[in-house]
Amino acid sequence: MDNETGKIRITNDDLELAAQSRHAAGDSSAETPGYGSVAPEPALLLEESKGNFFLKGWVYLGLAGFVGAIAAWAICEPRFVDDGPQLWGNYLLIPLMLTLMCVGFGSAEGIVERTPKRAVLRGLASLGLGMVLGFVFNFIANLIFNVGLAILSGMGGFTSRSPGLWITRGIGWMGFGVAGGLVYGLVGQSGKKCAYGIVGGILGAGLGGVLFDPIALLAGSAALSRAIGMALFGAATGVAMGLVESALKDRWLYVSSGPLAGKQFILYKPITTIGSDQSCDIYLFKDATVMSRHAVIEMQGPRAVLRAAGALTVKGRPVRETVLLSGDVIQLGRYGFLYKDRTRA
16 A cells, blocks of 8 residues: 555556466466456567578578588598599599588488487488488489580580580489488478478589589689589588478478577478477477477368467467467467468468
């Protein structure tokens, strides 16, 4: 009571204390703000164009391809011979490049999502698949490339400055993109991810192959030209995979607030799990209010059904089960999500 006016004053602290008392007493209505209550401040939500730059798919996949390609060059270049008897570096350069790129693509998501166990397991799976596919697609690419060279020779010949040679190499190297995209989808356990990865890999690898010879001409040094050309090839493949996957996605969650702000989770699987356990498809860390398996999103034909085992809100209202609509904002602890659905737009 105000001693000067004789009126009763109720502060925000008084309301919060009352709500806590009701909750401790088992009054479930304390969870839903009623008339006269003070709602908590909503988390700041970011638009899809903002957020952490390095959490964007095309960025981390591009970096993964770049690192894998340049690592293979660094390993093989000392034992690579341009003129004279070939050494093991000549035979292993391309297969190893593709293998390490696959390892990068497979483990990249686990790294940016801070799930080391997933990153290691997918990286090891990618290593095995990449080693096999690296040699297989190296043989296929060489076969296509040699057929193309034979065609160019029959048409009057070519030089290192001939655009026909550049295009022929690009067509041959598209096979490497197929392998990278295939491994990316296989370790992600998704047919759609395979398809998007293959399309992106073909586009990126083809571009990298076309630019390889012009880069060699500009660099002057054989070793330097290989380093630049392979780095560009790896980065272009990863960037294209990420861009194609993002452009063709149909249902996804964009993290609009929290430690993963800027990351998008494409909903490929029939059931997507969300929680603080690293085995969940969407792992939420640094938040004690998130349960180990807090919620799931189940695809039922055109509908996406959200079921919650713990507290969360959709459009500001607490829910246990609801059908998500495109544009719905989900708040779960310190994390905010924006649900988007092109299939029902």
